[in-house]
Amino acid sequence: xxxxxxxxxxxxxxxxxxxxxxxxxxxxxxxxxxxxxxxxxxxxxxxxxxxxxxxxxxxxxxxxxxxxxxxxxxxxxxxxxxxxxxxxxxxxxxxxxxxxxxxxxxxxxxxxxxxxxxxxxxxxxxxxxxxxxxxxxxxxxxxxxxxxxxxxxxxxxxxxxxxxxxxxxxxxxxxxxxxxxxxxxxxxxxxxxxxxxxxxxxxxxxxxxxxxxxxxxxxxxxxxxxxxxxxxxxxxxxxxxxxxxxxxxx
Amino acid sequence: xxxxxxxxxxxxxxxxxxxxxxxxxxxxxxxxxxxxxxxxxxxxxxxxxxxxxxxxxxxxxxxxxxxxxxxxxxxxxxxxxxxxxxxxxxxxxxxxxxxxxxxxxxxxxxxxxxxxxxxxxxxxxxxxxxxxxxxxxxxxxxxxxxxxxxxxxxxxxxxxxxxxxxxxxxxxxxxxxxxxxxxxxxxxxxxxxxxxxxxxxxxxxxxxxxxxxxxxxxxxxxxxxxxxxxxxxxxxxxxxxxxxxxxxxxxxxxxxxxxxxxxxxxxxxxxxxxxxxxxxxxxxxxxxxxxxxxxxxxxxxxxxxxxxxxxxxxxxxxxxxxxxxxxxxxxxxxxxxxxxxxxxxxxxxxxxxxxxxxxxxxxxxxxxxxxxxxxxxxxxxxxxxxxxxxxxxxxxxxxxxxxxx
Numbered sequence: 001x002x003x004x005x006x007x008x009x010x011x012x013x014x015x016x017x018x019x020x021x022x023x024x025x026x027x028x029x030x031x032x033x034x035x036x037x038x039x040x041x042x043x044x045x046x047x048x049x050x051x052x053x054x055x056x057x058x059x060x061x062x063x064x065x066x067x068x069x070x071x072x073x074x075x076x077x078x079x080x081x082x083x084x085x086x087x088x089x090x091x092x093x094x095x096x097x098x099x100x101x102x103x104x105x106x107x108x109x110x111x112x113x114x115x116x117x118x119x120x121x122x123x124x125x126x127x128x129x130x131x132x133x134x135x136x137x138x139x140x141x142x143x144x145x146x147x148x149x150x151x152x153x154x155x156x157x158x159x160x161x162x163x164x165x166x167x168x169x170x171x172x173x174x175x176x177x178x179x180x181x182x183x184x185x186x187x188x189x190x191x192x193x194x195x196x197x198x199x200x201x202x203x204x205x206x207x208x209x210x211x212x213x214x215x216x217x218x219x220x221x222x223x224x225x226x227x228x229x230x231x232x233x234x235x236x237x238x239x240x241x242x243x244x245x246x247x248x249x250x
Numbered sequence: 251x252x253x254x255x256x257x258x259x260x261x262x263x264x265x266x267x268x269x270x271x272x273x274x275x276x277x278x279x280x281x282x283x284x285x286x287x288x289x290x291x292x293x294x295x296x297x298x299x300x301x302x303x304x305x306x307x308x309x310x311x312x313x314x315x316x317x318x319x320x321x322x323x324x325x326x327x328x329x330x331x332x333x334x335x336x337x338x339x340x341x342x343x344x345x346x347x348x349x350x351x352x353x354x355x356x357x358x359x360x361x362x363x364x365x366x367x368x369x370x371x372x373x374x375x376x377x378x379x380x381x382x383x384x385x386x387x388x389x390x391x392x393x394x395x396x397x398x399x400x401x402x403x404x405x406x407x408x409x410x411x412x413x414x415x416x417x418x419x420x421x422x423x424x425x426x427x428x429x430x431x432x433x434x435x436x437x438x439x440x441x442x443x444x445x446x447x448x449x450x451x452x453x454x455x456x457x458x459x460x461x462x463x464x465x466x467x468x469x470x471x472x473x474x475x476x477x478x479x480x481x482x483x484x485x486x487x488x489x490x491x492x493x494x495x496x497x498x499x500x501x502x503x504x505x506x507x508x509x510x511x512x513x514x515x516x517x518x519x520x521x522x523x524x525x526x527x528x529x530x531x532x533x534x535x536x537x538x539x540x541x542x543x544x545x546x547x548x549x550x551x552x553x554x555x556x557x558x559x560x561x562x563x564x565x566x567x568x569x570x571x572x573x574x575x576x577x578x579x580x581x582x583x584x585x586x587x588x589x590x591x592x593x594x595x596x597x598x599x600x601x602x603x604x605x606x607x608x609x610x611x612x613x614x615x616x617x618x619x620x621x622x623x624x625x626x627x628x629x630x631x632x633x634x635x636x637x638x639x640x641x642x643x644x645x646x647x648x649x650x651x652x653x654x655x
Contacts, residue, residue, distance in 0.1 A: 036519055059383030098383065131387050135462040140535060165384040166605065167376055169298035170597040171369055172387050173409035173465075176538065183534050186522050200299060203605070211601055213377050220380035 026226035028207045029198040033230050035238035037189045039156040042235060043242035045119035049088045051081070052116055053235075054155075056105050057124030059098040060163050063220055069094075071221040074122075076228025077235075084236055093118070101129045102142035109146060113153045120235065121150050122193075124160040126177040136176040143184040151188075158191045158235070159184075164199035166211055191238055193231060199223070279567040279576055280560060285322040286579030286625075289589055290618050291315035296410045296593035297600075301607050302614040311509040312536055312548040316413065316466070317474055321549065323417070323582065324478025331428055332483050344425035351421035357587050358414040362401045365408050366394075368594050372601075390460075400459035407458065410590055412465040419456075419468040420475045427476060431483050439485070442476030445469055450540060463539070470540040474549070493554045502551035509548050574618075577625035584628060585621050592617040 045051040055061055055074040063072040078092035095112050097104075102125040109121075123146065129139045143159075150157050161181050162174050178196060185192040203210045208219055291306040292315045308314030327347075335343035373388035390397045390406075400406035404415045430438040448454065449469035456464045477485075492498055512533070515522040522530075536542045566572065578585045596613035603609065 034519065059386070060381075062382075064379060064382055099386065127383055131384075132460055133458055133462040136539065137535075137537070138462070163381065163384065165381050166299070167372060167378075167601050168381070168384045168387055170296075170594060171372070171409055172384065176465075180535065182516065182519075186519065187530060187534060210378075210380070211605070213375050215377060215379070217379045220378070223380060 025202075025207050025222070026229045028205050029201045029226070029230065030233070032194055032198050032201055033234050035191065035234055035241055037191050037238065038241040039120060039158075039191065039235065039238040040242050041119040041154060041156040043239040046085060046088050046239055051085065051088050051090045051120075052118045053077070053081075053090075053092045053120045053122060054095060054112060054116065054118040055092060055122045055124065056095045056108065056112065057122070057160070058096065058100045058128045060127055061094065061096045061124045061160075063217065063224060065217055068217075071217070071224060073224040073227040073231065076225045077122075077231045078228075080229050080232040081235065084232055099128050100125075101132060101134055102126070102139055102146065103134070104128075106142050106146040106149065109149045109153075113150075113155070117153070118155055120156045120158060122158045122160055122231070123150075124195075126174065126181055127162040127172075130162065130172050130174040130177045133173075136180050139177055140180040140184060143180065144188075147184065147188045147190060156191075157188075158193055158231075160193045160231075161196050164196050164203060164210065166203060191234065193234060195227065198227070198230065202226075278562055279572075280556070280562060280564075281322050281326060282576040282579035283567065283572050284318055284556070284579070285326075285582055286575035286577065286585075288315040288318040288322070289578050289582060289585050289621065290575065292319065292413075292586070293589035293593055293617055293621065294614055296590065297596045297610075297614065297617075299600075299605065299610075300596075300614060301610045307552075309513065311506060311513060311552075312542070313545045313552065316538075317541075317545060317549040318552075319413070319582075319586075320416075320420075320471060320474040321478040321481075321553070322579075324420075324475035325482035327421070327424060327475075328428060328431060328479030328482035331424070332432060332479075335428060335432060340425070340429055343428070347421055347424050347428075351418050354414055354417050354421065354583060357583060358404075358411070358418065359402065361411060361414070361587055361590055362408070364591055365411065365594065366397075368598065369408070372598075396459075403459075405457060405459035407465070410593060413586070415464070416466040416468055416471055420472055423468075423472070424475075424479075428479065428483075431479060435480060435483060435485060439476065439480045442473050442480075446473040446541070455539075465539055467540050474541060474546065490557075494558055498554050499558050502554040505547060505551045506555070509544075509551075574622040574625075577629055578621050581625045581628045585625055588621055588624055589617070592620060 042051065055077075061072065061074060062068065069075060074092045074094045074096075078090055081088075081090040081092075093116065095105075095108060100108075105123070105125060112121075125143075126139075147157055159181050161178055165172070174196070181192060184190065199208075199210065202208045202223070208223055210219075210223075212219065291308075294300060294303045295306050295308060295315065297303065303309075306315065327350075331343050331347050334346055369388065370391060373385075373391055376385055376388065397406055404418065407415055427438060427442070430441065446469070449467060454469040455467045458464055481489075512525065515525055533544065536544050538545065560567075567576075596617055599613055600609055
């Protein structure tokens with residue numbers, strides 16, 4: 001773990017000075033990003049110099065407003081991965097619909113995977129289910145089904161859970177959905193990008209003010225930029241584990 | 251939590267006079283103490299992102315304060331209404347139970363009104379491009395007619411407002427159960443277990459709004475309430491010698507350690523590799539909605555150790571240190587509702603003022619202090635009204651004799 005971490009820091013330092021300031025803010029939450037499991041298909045795709053990633057998600061995977069799409073984390077992930085992997089053609093495609101539950105998304109998987117063969121599917125879910133009060137049991141069932149569908153299509157999977165949204169925390173009971181994602185992730189050995197914990201950590205450390213009432217998009221864009229960077233770190237680290245199988249993990 | 255008799259083996263006495271036998275020296279303060287503690291823990295757990303909630307038992311095992319609360323409520327409800335049914339007959343006792351269910355319903359609707367006020371306020375000040383999706387939670391405010399009707403039907407239950415509807419259902423179904431419990435206790439418990447098994451087998455639950463089902467499935471959770479009631483009417487004596495045996499204590503300790511080890515792997519996922527796959531497949535998910543057997547067993551283990559190490563006549567129970575929790579436990583419905591409200595308020599303060607660790611500790615302590623002060627005030631008021639817990643002249647008062655919310 002530590003060796004990979006140091007290697008990553010090295011990679012980050014090599015990216016360029018212009019991004020140094022951004023990186024330091026993002027890195028506050030670095031310790032919450034663990035490559036618990038490897039990403040063999042991504043490793044393979046990197047080896048073949050052609051990496052396609054699909055982001056399937058609901059509203060919190062996008063940013064509104066002009067240029068929102070290029071500022072949201074999927075676009076940022078694509079940019080950072082392209083820098084990080086200079087010899088690889090990196091493409092991140094998004095399948096984002098507001099208010100989609102996990103079960104809704106599972107229904108889309110077949111048509112998404114008919115269009116392209118992504119090495120990795122980033123599956124952002126949980127928020128819509130929590131807001132609608134979908135039975136957690138059904139949510140878990142949808143996660144299981146989704147993982148099996150994606151695995152059958154030879155895609156690696158990365159779960160992303162809900163945002164930390166302090167103002168709505170007492171209104172949206174996200175706990176059991178968060179737990180369900182954690183359980184399914186462990187059960188199927190799926191990587192979990194714990195967006196909730198990361199954002200909460202940023203809030204606690206004062207990195208970002210997530211309580212603000214504002215129309216301004218700067219913080220939102222910065223948060224998405226950091227999410228994209230941390231995701232890139234995680235993907236590179238987990239793909240790197242394939243060559244050196246899990247010696248630091250256990 | 252279970253009553254401990256001075257002498258064991260007096261099965262006949264337990265059969266014939268369970269209620270009298272269960273209270274040799276007035277009320278069992280352990281019930282009040284642990285229900286009061288459960289109320290505090292529920293309050294702490296209801297404040298989102300609260301560092302103080304790390305002390306609550308849900309972080310160290312499968313079960314949480316909900317089990318304690320439901321069990322003790324079943325115990326005391328059986329105790330109070332069982333006596334009423336013996337002394338005043340089935341009709342009067344049933345009427346009292348249903349009156350209590352109505353009180354809980356009114357309390358729930360009151361809490362819902364408070365919730366609506368809070369959420370309406372939050373929604374007007376909620377604007378952030380980062381949280382476009384989360385803002386959708388306020389959509390129901392555009393259809394207050396639907397939301398209100400669904401709330402009155404107990405289908406729309408906002409976050410943290412699921413326990414009282416469970417109580418209402420448990421109480422509404424309680425009269426026939428207690429009738430059977432007084433005549434054929436083993437059969438009554440068997441019926442409760444059967445409903446629990448059938449609810450798992452056939453996925454019984456009640457529908458919720460806007461989708462899904464009840465967070466606390468009443469068909470499953472009735473087992474905890476029914477088991478509490480069974481213990482309250484003499485069942486505790488019947489299993490008393492076993493739960494105080496070395497075997498039971500040993501098993502309980504082993505199971506609690508096992509649960510602790512498993513729960514730790516949730517916080518430190520690197521260690522989850524040590525959980526064998528077959529065990530994980532069998533064990534997960536540990537279902538709170540349907541009162542997973544692992545949760546029930548975890549509660550039993552906790553209760554066994556409690557009964558073993560805190561006897562009913564333990565002098566410490568009279569210690570002033572425990573007085574605040576006991577007071578809260580004696581007015582559970584009021585203090586529960588207050589706790590839900592205070593959790594909203596605490597979160598509100600954390601959002602509007604500060605969410606730092608100091609503030610989290612401050613609102614937690616202040617909330618508990620407010621709960622204790624309110625409980626003391628209610629005790630005082632009932633005392634000057636001449637309805638103190640020791641008073642035998644008045645009819646059994648559900649609040650003071652333990653209540654059931």
